[in-house]
Amino acid sequence: xxxxxxxxxxxxxxxxxxxxxxxxxxxxxxxxxxxxxxxxxxxxxxxxxxxxxxxxxxxxxxxxxxxxxxxxxxxxxxxxxxxxxxxxxxxxxxxxxxxxxxxxxxxxxxxxxxxxxxxxxxxxxxxxxxxxxxxxxxxxxxxxxxxxxxxxxxxxxxxxxxxxxxxxxxxxxxxxxxxxxxxxxxxxxxxxxxxxxxxxx
Numbered sequence: 001x002x003x004x005x006x007x008x009x010x011x012x013x014x015x016x017x018x019x020x021x022x023x024x025x026x027x028x029x030x031x032x033x034x035x036x037x038x039x040x041x042x043x044x045x046x047x048x049x050x051x052x053x054x055x056x057x058x059x060x061x062x063x064x065x066x067x068x069x070x071x072x073x074x075x076x077x078x079x080x081x082x083x084x085x086x087x088x089x090x091x092x093x094x095x096x097x098x099x100x101x102x103x104x105x106x107x108x109x110x111x112x113x114x115x116x117x118x119x120x121x122x123x124x125x126x127x128x129x130x131x132x133x134x135x136x137x138x139x140x141x142x143x144x145x146x147x148x149x150x151x152x153x154x155x156x157x158x159x160x161x162x163x164x165x166x167x168x169x170x171x172x173x174x175x176x177x178x179x180x181x182x183x184x185x186x187x188x189x190x191x192x193x194x195x196x197x198x199x200x201x
Contacts, residue, residue: 023113032105033077037070041080041093042106050094052085074099 006014020036027034034042040060045051048059057067071093074080079099083092121127 026109030105030109032102032109034102034106038074041070045095050083050092052090052092056093
């Protein structure tokens with residue numbers, strides 16, 4: 001690849017900036033005080049009502065720390081409130097009355113985003129959302145960290161030893177950092193991935 005050829009990282013960042021930036025501008029034009037990164041949290045509470053940060057992370061498929069950071073921003077924006085949970089460590093997240101009044105406008109914006117995403121997909125050689133999902137599935141089979149290792153040190157994804165190698169990384173085996181298994185999908189602060197990158201923002 002030539003020096004002037006864009007690499008994967010800049011291309012992905014540029015894509016996310018354009019998509020999330022356009023959606024955020026659309027929110028502003030419609031007078032909705034929201035950000036794309038709030039969408040997974042809002043949608044989870046629309047479906048389940050007040051819920052724990054852990055449950056949001058599981059439902060949205062993002063890290064606990066990423067959800068916690070975004071929830072803090074939403075608390076400051078007056079969109080959610082924290083309530084005590086079953087034990088002292090648990091916090092339950094609930095939409096505020098202000099946030100609930102925004103839901104009809106948000107749903108209209110999500111529908112417009114989905115329509116724009118469908119239009120974009122039709123202009124591509126393959127649907128962007130499908131390619132992104134396939135890429136994430138491939139990285140679940142073999143992390144990018146592992147793919148960066150020299151060929152001689154790599155274990156083929158379908159080898160019986162492949163899962164063992166990943167479990168050793170996860171537990172911080174000698175000579176590993178533990179980052180190969182759970183680099184984590186892009187969090188709400190980075191936009192969403194797969195179908196969430198384009199849908200329901």
